[in-house]
Amino acid sequence: MPDTPARPLWTAAEIAAATGGVLHGDDRPVTGLTYNSREIVPGDLFLALKGARDGHEFAASAFAAGAAAALVERPVEGGPYVVVPDTLHGLEALGVAARERAPQVKRGAVTGSVGKTSVTQAIKAGLDLAGPAHGSIKSYNNHIGVPLTLARMPVETRRAVFEIGMNAPGEIAPLSRFVAPHAACVTTVGPVHIEAFSDGEAGVAREKASIFQGLIPGGTAVANGDVAFSGLLCDAARAAGARLVTFGTDPGHDARLKDFRPDAEGATVLADLFGKPLEYRLAQSGAHWGLNSLCVLLMLNALDVELETGLQALAGFQPLAGRGQTRTVAVPGGAFTLIDESYNANPLSMTAGFKSLAARPAAGRRIAVLTDMLELGDQSRALHEGLAQPIEAAGLDLVHAAGPQMRWLYEALPTSRRGLWRETAAELAAEASVLAGPGDIVMVKGSNGSRASLVAKALADLQTAPSSPDTPPAPR
Missing domain, CATH: 3.90.190.20 (Mur ligase, C-terminal domain)
Structure with a gap:
């Protein structure tokens, strides 16, 4: 029998329905999304966003490169397009529609002053081993990257993880609400972007803790219990009605790091996880990966991934480019x-x-x-x-x-x-x-x-x- 063709990510008509826009031209299948005309892969939806340059200026080149359709605010030449009042708001609506059409997806969200990209990708490695998974690429963690990652999520996905970042106060909570995660974590808190906060690290901690505001009812908050502002993180999780789990080096944490032994091939970690002793290997030798790995395991547990699957993922997860x-x-x-x-x-x-x-x-x-x-x-x-x-x-x-x-x-x-x-x-x-x-x-x-x-x-x-x-x- 011939292979059953894969379902397209979207169709142009579905994009119009999800965004409240008007389709002009043929209804075509869409297999991807991008806002960069230089990155167009045939079958993509081109998003004519407005930034330093107006994306509408590049619609013609996007169609020439093989774009199947475009999301725009005004008519363009070269192919089918969906007109919406605001393309960024249209992207946000498309992201919400992707989330709502796949209610089976268990979603995780990651933030932190350090390590959020690596932790996100390590979680994704575990999700991939557990079944059809989706997640952020690169550092797509801002007001464009988060809804774009949601909008790219195939309907067949079972688990997904999203990185959420910030440059200024008030950015994380709205992005977390877009994701509506079942589990969210704060990797750590430190003096990053502090020029945007009048009260320094305390302000950073509050902003990072606001990721818990987007959790679904009864969702899991994973907090670093070793940071100076751990009390603030835990209070924010409780205020959000979350199930709180913590990781750190002291007794009493749900995941406790007891020893980290680096070597030429990576490291061996000795820990307690929910009161049970655990020893496992990492491909990473950086000392911060002791706590990072516990954060990953707690997130995977909250997203219904078996412990052995998580350990297998960590054992094979290599440092990312520019990150070790x-x-x-x-x-x-x-x-x-x-x-x-x-x-x-x-x-x-x-x-x-x-x-x-x-x-x-x-x-x-x-x-x-x-x-x-x-x-x-x-x-x-x-x-x-x-x-x-x-x-x-x-x-x-x-x-x-x-x-x-x-x-x-x-x-x-x-x-x-x-x-x-x-x-x-x-x-x-x-x-x-x-x-x-x-x-x-x-x-x-x-x-x-x-x-x-x-x-x-x-x-x-x-x-x-x-x-x-x-x-x-x-x-x-």
């Missing part, structure tokens, strides 16, 4: 290990990175290459200078730095730990060949906007011969 990916770089005389943490940075994740770097066995030096942490407001100088203490505690051998804010840290370090400082990441990247040598372990970390990725790429490009992650560094 590790490679061996062969250079004349041996090789060094490169840890790419270049996607984002804040004081909390920096400290965790230093601890993880310190725990790795090294034939040579342990080196941190750091670029500016952004969005720290008037606390930026103190928070950059404050990194000197955890660097000292971790016993790192050398710090290279780039950026005007990292200059404050550089000057706070003892001369024995100072490597190079340059005004920009590009200038530091140009000197990659002198930043590390055979036997060293090098971590590159900084805010995405300060372009730490340029340094990570320059170090990776020093590769002189084929190597593998199993190639040991040369003695030094």
